[in-house]
Amino acid sequence: MSEKLTAKDFATSQEVRWCPGCGDYAVLKAVTKALANVGASRENTAFVSGIGCAARFPYYVETYGFHTIHGRAPAIATGLKLANPELDVWVVTGDGDGLSIGGNHLMHALRRNIGLKILLFNNEIYGLTKGQYSPTSRVGTTSPSSPAGSIDTPISPGQFALGAGAKFYARGVDTDKVGMSDVLQQAHAFEGASLIEIFQNCIVYNEDVFANFTGRKDAPNTQLHLKHGEPMLFGENNGKGIHLNRDTLELEVVDATTSPEKVLIHDEANKTIARLLIDLHLPVAMGVIYRQPAVSYEAAFYAHHPSRMQRTKTITDFIKGPSSWHVD
Amino acid sequence: MNKNKDVESIVVRLAGDSGDGIQLMGSQFTVSTALSGADFATFPDYPAEIRAPVGTTFGVSAYQINLGGGPITTAGDAPDVLVAFNPAALKVSLPLLRKGALIILNNDGFTKRNLVKAGYENDPRDGDTLSDFQLVTADITHLNLEAVKEFGLSKSEGGRCKNFWALGVLLWMFGRDLASVETWINRRLAKQATLRDANITALRAGHAYGETAELAAALPQIRLPETKLEAGEYRSITGAEALALGIAAAGELADKSVMFCSYPITPASPLLHRLSRLGEMGVGTYQAEDEIAAICAAIGASYGGMIGVTSSSGPGIALKTEAMGLAVNAELPLVIVNWQRGGPSTGLPTKTEQSDLYQAVYGRNADTPIPVLAAATSGECFEMAIEAVRIALRHMTPVILLADGYLSNAAEPWKIPDVSSLRPIKHKEVPDSDESPERRAFARDEDSLGRPWITPGMPGLMHRIGGLEKDIDTGHISYDPANHQTMTNLRAAKVESVANFIPDQSMELGDDSGDLVVVGWGSTYGPVFQAAKATGASFVHLRHLHPLPRNLGDLLGRFEKVLVPEMNTGQLATLLRDKLCLDPISFPKVSGQPFLISELIEKIAAVTKGQTS
Numbered sequence: 001m002s003e004k005l006t007a008k009d010f011a012t013s014q015e016v017r018w019c020p021g022c023g024d025y026a027v028l029k030a031v032t033k034a035l036a037n038v039g040a041s042r043e044n045t046a047f048v049s050g051i052g053c054a055a056r057f058p059y060y061v062e063t064y065g066f067h068t069i070h071g072r073a074p075a076i077a078t079g080l081k082l083a084n085p086e087l088d089v090w091v092v093t094g095d096g097d098g099l100s101i102g103g104n105h106l107m108h109a110l111r112r113n114i115g116l117k118i119l120l121f122n123n124e125i126y127g128l129t130k131g132q133y134s135p136t137s138r139v140g141t142t143s144p145s146s147p148a149g150s151i152d153t154p155i156s157p158g159q160f161a162l163g164a165g166a167k168f169y170a171r172g173v174d175t176d177k178v179g180m181s182d183v184l185q186q187a188h189a190f191e192g193a194s195l196i197e198i199f200q201n202c203i204v205y206n207e208d209v210f211a212n213f214t215g216r217k218d219a220p221n222t223q224l225h226l227k228h229g230e231p232m233l234f235g236e237n238n239g240k241g242i243h244l245n246r247d248t249l250e251l252e253v254v255d256a257t258t259s260p261e262k263v264l265i266h267d268e269a270n271k272t273i274a275r276l277l278i279d280l281h282l283p284v285a286m287g288v289i290y291r292q293p294a295v296s297y298e299a300a301f302y303a304h305h306p307s308r309m310q311r312t313k314t315i316t317d318f319i320k321g322p323s324s325w326h327v328d
Numbered sequence: 329m330n331k332n333k334d335v336e337s338i339v340v341r342l343a344g345d346s347g348d349g350i351q352l353m354g355s356q357f358t359v360s361t362a363l364s365g366a367d368f369a370t371f372p373d374y375p376a377e378i379r380a381p382v383g384t385t386f387g388v389s390a391y392q393i394n395l396g397g398g399p400i401t402t403a404g405d406a407p408d409v410l411v412a413f414n415p416a417a418l419k420v421s422l423p424l425l426r427k428g429a430l431i432i433l434n435n436d437g438f439t440k441r442n443l444v445k446a447g448y449e450n451d452p453r454d455g456d457t458l459s460d461f462q463l464v465t466a467d468i469t470h471l472n473l474e475a476v477k478e479f480g481l482s483k484s485e486g487g488r489c490k491n492f493w494a495l496g497v498l499l500w501m502f503g504r505d506l507a508s509v510e511t512w513i514n515r516r517l518a519k520q521a522t523l524r525d526a527n528i529t530a531l532r533a534g535h536a537y538g539e540t541a542e543l544a545a546a547l548p549q550i551r552l553p554e555t556k557l558e559a560g561e562y563r564s565i566t567g568a569e570a571l572a573l574g575i576a577a578a579g580e581l582a583d584k585s586v587m588f589c590s591y592p593i594t595p596a597s598p599l600l601h602r603l604s605r606l607g608e609m610g611v612g613t614y615q616a617e618d619e620i621a622a623i624c625a626a627i628g629a630s631y632g633g634m635i636g637v638t639s640s641s642g643p644g645i646a647l648k649t650e651a652m653g654l655a656v657n658a659e660l661p662l663v664i665v666n667w668q669r670g671g672p673s674t675g676l677p678t679k680t681e682q683s684d685l686y687q688a689v690y691g692r693n694a695d696t697p698i699p700v701l702a703a704a705t706s707g708e709c710f711e712m713a714i715e716a717v718r719i720a721l722r723h724m725t726p727v728i729l730l731a732d733g734y735l736s737n738a739a740e741p742w743k744i745p746d747v748s749s750l751r752p753i754k755h756k757e758v759p760d761s762d763e764s765p766e767r768r769a770f771a772r773d774e775d776s777l778g779r780p781w782i783t784p785g786m787p788g789l790m791h792r793i794g795g796l797e798k799d800i801d802t803g804h805i806s807y808d809p810a811n812h813q814t815m816t817n818l819r820a821a822k823v824e825s826v827a828n829f830i831p832d833q834s835m836e837l838g839d840d841s842g843d844l845v846v847v848g849w850g851s852t853y854g855p856v857f858q859a860a861k862a863t864g865a866s867f868v869h870l871r872h873l874h875p876l877p878r879n880l881g882d883l884l885g886r887f888e889k890v891l892v893p894e895m896n897t898g899q900l901a902t903l904l905r906d907k908l909c910l911d912p913i914s915f916p917k918v919s920g921q922p923f924l925i926s927e928l929i930e931k932i933a934a935v936t937k938g939q940t941s
Contacts, residue, residue, distance in 0.1 A: 079631070318606060
């Protein structure tokens, strides 16, 4: 690349058609900014989406884009990545698209560790179909399809990911430009499948469902921003820390000024702690919660292929089979 | 059957428990037949259960082969020779046999327990049950165990050599040497010296038994006439092998890599297995998590510039339906192979049927036309695979290629084609213009309506595609009413345009006008060909089912009656009614078994006499 592109270079001429005030706008900005920051090239980047509000995303990014069918984006993106591993392939999905109708594909993309950067827009509701409860909706969510409140136990995207064998799981808040951009750049650098759960506010059907921890004013007290190798601190002046109670195997909040030795150091490769962090409520863990480098599926696919997908033999070499005979 | 007989052709059926190694014995006999220069057709007929309960009729695994001087186009109506390893195998096969057929039974399989399991109250070897046949019995289990005793194998390990012992007898009957089978055993069991030697010993012992044993006096030796196959180089091939080679060859002809994405299902899996061994031809195989993921990954690969191919059987194809619509809307090339099987639902996974024609032609939501092809024979799967890829790339469309369970497994001698005569496969190149990338992505070819195949990674051509209706020129999302009408018309016109590129329908046999024409499609080719030949009826066989060849209406219109035999309840007959306004006579069969030549001859005779249903 001769010239460095800016976030603007990744915007299309298409009119963006999300509801005014939708969290998707902020995510779009964070993504185009991250693309510029990592020096992505437009032609070597592809966005693949399923169905849902967020799935319009590819139309708004000046790269290659494929708006596919409900839940199947990880499967289509897998084929694309195998066909051309040089591409940066981003998947845009949501809590319904990725964890309900497409849960199977998401699970297998994660366990294979195929090089996809998967943005999971979690708003705990079906937006595009006008507000029904989703697989991440909390019990008791009233919606057009659950007027007396939903009864399903919600799925935890993070626990789902780690259970499936994901090697990269991170979180961000739609409106947190700095945090989101950082997480996206780290996901971009990861070889293999990276899942980024984005807490996205649906202002029409599920407004403020995350307000208890996304409010900017309270954020220092409600969010724990993780950095590998650094102590898990939060609160005003980082006065509080996260401690592992070794008797109950639970995370606890401790006073970081009086007992700094009790504060856990974040180790991204620790799956057990990652599981505890995923379930932590107030503060809610943000940033890269789990990262375990491993061989990507596409690298293994090409390494195991006898000719790295090149044509080194022709039909003439195979057409006769194990034995042939002449008829005169 | 008389001793030392010269015959034109002969049908041999091997039957036993699914753990008896019948399919292996059959395929080795086929290889030996091929190398002897005889023409042949095979029909493996096995249960869905991997190891069905021993001794039961539903657990019987059979392998039928018709061999002779040729032309042989079916596995034969009625076997002349039956080798049965137990009472159940005898019971299932007996109704199929020609009167006077030779039956070779394994005495050791006829235990009291096995007789009860097969539902025999009395031992069929006694009494009149087999009086119409020539019976030879041998203690195959014991004779085999005796032969392999020196290797110190367990009873069950040693017992498993008995298929090779019986194969030895069979090879002696047909005057074959043992070389090809021994070569195979040597290669297959190279690392298991004891098993290798035991199996070769069993084979030789069976062969020697034919030559020397007293009981074997009753065994005939059979001489087949010189083959009448067209001169050339031949190999034995199954439909799965031919289709795999065809797909790989198409990649070479198009100068593209192939990505084959599928999910295991009977009887489609052999194609996945075959293609996974053709990597050096630039073929990748990807086993997806489900049927939907398989077609979606193939679509993703096509989007990425490889030839995406997926394959399944009816139930799996049903799951892929929504994604086919996506490929139609996104105008991406894709080949979908359907190895049809008996249905509905899980149906008869190991039995054959042609009942997915409606599904292929009509079976999608909305107006979503897709070209449909069907292969007639195992060997023809090669050229139909190439044709499917050719259409997919030329028109930038998914293409459905129909095969079936019979073709997947059935072997036949195949005249190896001259590779240099195969035409390159082309698609529309990216136009060199000042237009926007979006417009260049949808600058379609005038004749085929295929759009340029622009793939991520190409600089300066970034554009968006998807499942939403799109503007005809730019691909942008469009809800414009007139545009949707135009796009719907365009998708239909694109598929109809395939007819302008395919050859006119020709006669397979007989005059091109007259009283009766028999119209076939798919794997019924063999029996219909033989029945038409025997009766002198005209015969048309369709390979392009959607769109139909342009001249088909005129051609069939020149006959008083159109008879359509097919292994479903009349789906091609409906298609001909719909597309050509014909009123054909349907002759359906849905027993899971291929047509018999004899029943087709009967039907043709009846229709000729004026019977119309």
